[in-house]
Amino acid sequence: MAPTHVRAKVGRPGGRQRPIIVRFLVDTGAVYTVLPERVWWSLKLKPRRSAEFTLADGTTITRGVSECRFTVQGQSATSPVVLGGPEDAPLLGAVTLQTLGLTVNPVSRELLPMRLVLAGARRQ
Numbered sequence: 648m649a650p651t652h653v654r655a656k657v658g659r660p661g662g663r664q665r666p667i668i669v670r671f672l673v674d675t676g677a678v679y680t681v682l683p684e685r686v687w688w689s690l691k692l693k694p695r696r697s698a699e700f701t702l703a704d705g706t707t708i709t710r711g712v713s714e715c716r717f718t719v720q721g722q723s724a725t726s727p728v729v730l731g732g733p734e735d736a737p738l739l740g741a742v743t744l745q746t747l748g749l750t751v752n753p754v755s756r757e758l759l760p761m762r763l764v765l766a767g768a769r770r771q
Contacts, residue, residue: 651756656718671739681738722747
């Protein structure tokens with residue numbers, strides 16, 4: 648199956664600086680989005696907390712986590728991001744996709760609007 652890539656605008660939440668366009672690999676199996684060091688450094692993001700992550704080989708690493716504003720296919724939202732290292736690739740994870748209300752079609756691999764369900768709400 649071919650990987651899915653998407654271009655997204657990323658910027659500081661509430662920031663006045665111009666957003667950066669980044670080409671992300673979409674990974675629905677990844678929880679968080681990863682920004683390479685050069686991207687988050689340009690945006691002047693700072694870690695708000697740190698978290699431990701387990702790599703595919705079982706190694707555990709600690710990375711900073713911050714927030715970033717994303718715009719993908721006309722949808723904008725703020726999402727947590729892992730502040731990656733210089734060798735880390737831009738990766739768009741499930742939390743960001745869900746926050747934007749987007750899902751990946753498993754057959755065509757394209758991003759589509761998610762059907763949002765609101766349980767327990769009444770029509771007004």
